Amino acid sequence: MTQRIAVIPGDGIGKEVMPEGLRALEAAAARFGIDLTLEHFDFACCDYYAEHGQMLPDDWFEQLKDVDAIFYGAVGWPDTVPDHISLWGSLLQFRRRFDQYVNLRPCKLLPGIKSPLADRKPGDIDFYVVRENTEGEYSSVGGKMFEGTDREVVIQETVMSRHGVDRVLKFAYELAQSRPRKKLTSATKSNGIAITMPWWDERVKAMGANYPDVAVDQFHIDILTANFVMHPDWFDVVVASNLFGDILSDLGPACTGTIGVAPSANINPDGSFPSLFEPVHGSAPDIAGKGIANPIGQIWSAAMMLDHLGQPEAAQAIVDAFEAVLAEGDKSVLTPDVGGNGSTETLGRAIAKRI
Amino acid sequence: MTQRIAVIPGDGIGKEVMPEGLRALEAAAARFGIDLTLEHFDFACCDYYAEHGQMLPDDWFEQLKDVDAIFYGAVGWPDTVPDHISLWGSLLQFRRRFDQYVNLRPCKLLPGIKSPLADRKPGDIDFYVVRENTEGEYSSVGGKMFEGTDREVVIQETVMSRHGVDRVLKFAYELAQSRPRKKLTSATKSNGIAITMPWWDERVKAMGANYPDVAVDQFHIDILTANFVMHPDWFDVVVASNLFGDILSDLGPACTGTIGVAPSANINPDGSFPSLFEPVHGSAPDIAGKGIANPIGQIWSAAMMLDHLGQPEAAQAIVDAFEAVLAEGDKSVLTPDVGGNGSTETLGRAIAKRI
Ligand SMILES: CC(C)[C@H](C(=O)O)[C@@H](O)C(=O)O
Ligand SMILES: CC(C)[C@H](C(=O)O)[C@@H](O)C(=O)O
Numbered sequence: 040m041t042q043r044i045a046v047i048p049g050d051g052i053g054k055e056v057m058p059e060g061l062r063a064l065e066a067a068a069a070r071f072g073i074d075l076t077l078e079h080f081d082f083a084c085c086d087y088y089a090e091h092g093q094m095l096p097d098d099w100f101e102q103l104k105d106v107d108a109i110f111y112g113a114v115g116w117p118d119t120v121p122d123h124i125s126l127w128g129s130l131l132q133f134r135r136r137f138d139q140y141v142n143l144r145p146c147k148l149l150p151g152i153k154s155p156l157a158d159r160k161p162g163d164i165d166f167y168v169v170r171e172n173t174e175g176e177y178s179s180v181g182g183k184m185f186e187g188t189d190r191e192v193v194i195q196e197t198v199m200s201r202h203g204v205d206r207v208l209k210f211a212y213e214l215a216q217s218r219p220r221k222k223l224t225s226a227t228k229s230n231g232i233a234i235t236m237p238w239w240d241e242r243v244k245a246m247g248a249n250y251p252d253v254a255v256d257q258f259h260i261d262i263l264t265a266n267f268v269m270h271p272d273w274f275d276v277v278v279a280s281n282l283f284g285d286i287l288s289d290l291g292p293a294c295t296g297t298i299g300v301a302p303s304a305n306i307n308p309d310g311s312f313p314s315l316f317e318p319v320h321g322s323a324p325d326i327a328g329k330g331i332a333n334p335i336g337q338i339w340s341a342a343m344m345l346d347h348l349g350q351p352e353a354a355q356a357i358v359d360a361f362e363a364v365l366a367e368g369d370k371s372v373l374t375p376d377v378g379g380n381g382s383t384e385t386l387g388r389a390i391a392k393r394i
Numbered sequence: 395m396t397q398r399i400a401v402i403p404g405d406g407i408g409k410e411v412m413p414e415g416l417r418a419l420e421a422a423a424a425r426f427g428i429d430l431t432l433e434h435f436d437f438a439c440c441d442y443y444a445e446h447g448q449m450l451p452d453d454w455f456e457q458l459k460d461v462d463a464i465f466y467g468a469v470g471w472p473d474t475v476p477d478h479i480s481l482w483g484s485l486l487q488f489r490r491r492f493d494q495y496v497n498l499r500p501c502k503l504l505p506g507i508k509s510p511l512a513d514r515k516p517g518d519i520d521f522y523v524v525r526e527n528t529e530g531e532y533s534s535v536g537g538k539m540f541e542g543t544d545r546e547v548v549i550q551e552t553v554m555s556r557h558g559v560d561r562v563l564k565f566a567y568e569l570a571q572s573r574p575r576k577k578l579t580s581a582t583k584s585n586g587i588a589i590t591m592p593w594w595d596e597r598v599k600a601m602g603a604n605y606p607d608v609a610v611d612q613f614h615i616d617i618l619t620a621n622f623v624m625h626p627d628w629f630d631v632v633v634a635s636n637l638f639g640d641i642l643s644d645l646g647p648a649c650t651g652t653i654g655v656a657p658s659a660n661i662n663p664d665g666s667f668p669s670l671f672e673p674v675h676g677s678a679p680d681i682a683g684k685g686i687a688n689p690i691g692q693i694w695s696a697a698m699m700l701d702h703l704g705q706p707e708a709a710q711a712i713v714d715a716f717e718a719v720l721a722e723g724d725k726s727v728l729t730p731d732v733g734g735n736g737s738t739e740t741l742g743r744a745i746a747k748r749i
Binding site: 115121122123126127131154155156157158176177179181182183188189190191192193194195196197198199200201202228229230231232233234235236237238260261262264265266268269281282285286288289290292293294298 | 470476477478481482486509510511512513531532534536537538543544545546547548549550551552553554555556557583584585586587588589590591592593615616617619620621623624636637640641643644645647648649653
């Protein structure tokens with residue numbers, strides 16, 4: 040039975056790394072006998088907006104809702120479309136309407152990639168950030184009063200629900216339980232954000248009753264970011280609200296030097312709608328068009344997608360392949376960000392060949 | 395004319411570092427002929443709460459409103475009082491009622507202090523975080539509905555005002571203008587937090603019209619935290635909302651290895667009420683009572699206080715003194731966190747002697 044994959048390159052370097060993501064995906068599918076059907080979509084990017092005045096066609100939901108997964112590049116081109124319009128008109132719609140309530144991102148030191156932290160080596164840092172991905176601080180509730188005057192007041196509401204928080208906590212506890220260290224860290228700010236966050240702490244505690252074998256701790260988000268830098272080895276699975284998770288899942292990869300290559304999975308765990316897989320790096324206008332973007336974020340996202348589609352061996356083969364190519368360190372193959380003088384394509388081809 | 399200083403040690407290591415903060419303060423006052431009157435207060439700590447069921451006496455505002463500055467240790471003792479109660483009952487009241495709308499924190503690599511970042515040396519990192527300190531995400535507006543049921547919803551509102559945002563931006567632009575690099579970075583998240591933050595961006599731009607010689611850029615908070623780790627040398631003055639500033643002003647000192655010694659100023663720039671000076675480290679229950687807490691955060695806060703009181707030379711003498719003692723590296727003097735086997739008192743005395 041074929042698995043239908045929606046392919047959406049998006050903007051900027053999204054269009055450049057996508058072909059390499061697909062090359063790796065197809066190599067893994069061939070090797071493991073996985074039957075994939077790729078369906079290409081030209082919307083959810085700023086070119087589409089330029090032509091249609093909106094990021095998505097009216098029937099996007101119908102077009103995408105039955106695929107098995109969405110493979111996304113990157114979105115955003117602030118020179119032509121303000122970010123809050125392009126993002127709320129595409130990626131954030133997908134996350135919400137397809138109820139992709141878990142955003143999962145690995146933070147892992149890789150061979151051949153320099154970490155900005157002193158004295159850390161592969162194996163020292165290896166954790167996941169589990170981010171709530173549909174509600175919380177990313178709300179559309181609020182507005183302005185006395186607009187344009189000295190008395191102007193602007194309000195935006197953080198909205199958390201037991202339904203929304205408990206399900207992501209459950210996912211995080213289960214992930215922690217499945218890992219050797221069985222450790223969960225909750226990101227909070229209950230000393231300052233005194234309505235939502237003390238309640239978040241209560242939910243973490245309540246859910247913990249179901250997972251007595253998982254060791255739980257919590258840090259306020261300020262000192263937690265500090266600890267990512269000072270003690271990244273402390274962490275195994277970190278669970279956080281939408282905003283805190285957004286921050287931690289950029290900071291974590293930054294600490295491992297992998298922000299340019301980190302993947303991200305937007306997961307609907309019950310499978311009622313497709314999940315979405317994308318690299319963490321954005322559309323990167325500064326290097327777009329040069330053919331030098333590192334494709335590993337897109338390729339690693341393909342691995343997460345295969346894992347989600349029930350193909351853990353194929354996923355592992357992709358991860359093994361790019362780790363091996365990085366460890367080899369052939370400058371003519373690697374992109375400039377990891378010390379080489381190759382291109383998006385040379386690196387993508389080398390990885391696909393390995394697979 | 396004497397300057398009245400309210401002295402509030404607070405909880406945990408606050409009580410241990412305060413005597414050393416005062417020792418340095420008095421040494422500097424003696425050397426520069428500054429007339430200080432110290433007034434000691436036993437409230438705003440969890441011991442006071444244990445006795446009175448509240449963190450502050452009813453007339454705290456009257457008692458404190460006419461002093462020239464408040465010198466605070468640390469507050470919080472979660473074993474006996476939940477943090478949101480101790481903090482909202484003390485420090486956060488002071489910030490709000492005394493309209494200390496600027497929270498200012500230096501992030502600076504110091505001699506003799508190891509940074510967790512690779513290949514950075516003193517001089518490489520030297521910037522300020524300017525945090526809005528009275529409104530924004532730290533609001534008391536919101537509540538719960540369907541409490542205790544599966545339908546439970548919890549809401550907390552972020553409230554920003556033009557009055558509140560413009561004044562802190564003005565302070566930040568002026569600080570940037572006064573420094574050699576004249577560079578201001580705004581922390582935003584206008585791609586995701588789509589009501590308040592695009593408006594924040596507009597205010598940053600509008601205020602910039604008054605400071606054409608200041609170069610401004612902005613980053614979304616997620617990638618900004620990553621850049622603190624990857625490119626701390628990019629920053630000169632960083633301005634942020636209450637929550638984002640809270641995060642950045644812990645992360646910044648963490649990157650310089652100074653989280654245990656960083657100071658913080660809660661400033662009311664128009665002087666209508668006293669400003670408050672405190673170390674960034676909290677009450678540190680884990681090391682409290684051992685006499686090994688590093689007193690430099692409290693001492694550096696004394697320097698910021700003297701600067702605020704119009705005594706920049708005395709302030710500089712304190713900074714020079716602790717930098718010299720750190721650079722000297724005498725293990726019998728330094729506390730364990732900076733590689734010594736001395737105590738809070740040995741380090742405090744050595745610095746006071748230098749002054
Ligand atoms: C203790 C807490 C409420 C406080 C804050 O978040 O403002 C602290 O982290 C700080 O930065 O001074
Ligand atoms: C682009 C932006 C809206 C998005 C987010 O904040 O969720 C991005 O930072 C991410 O983490 O996927």
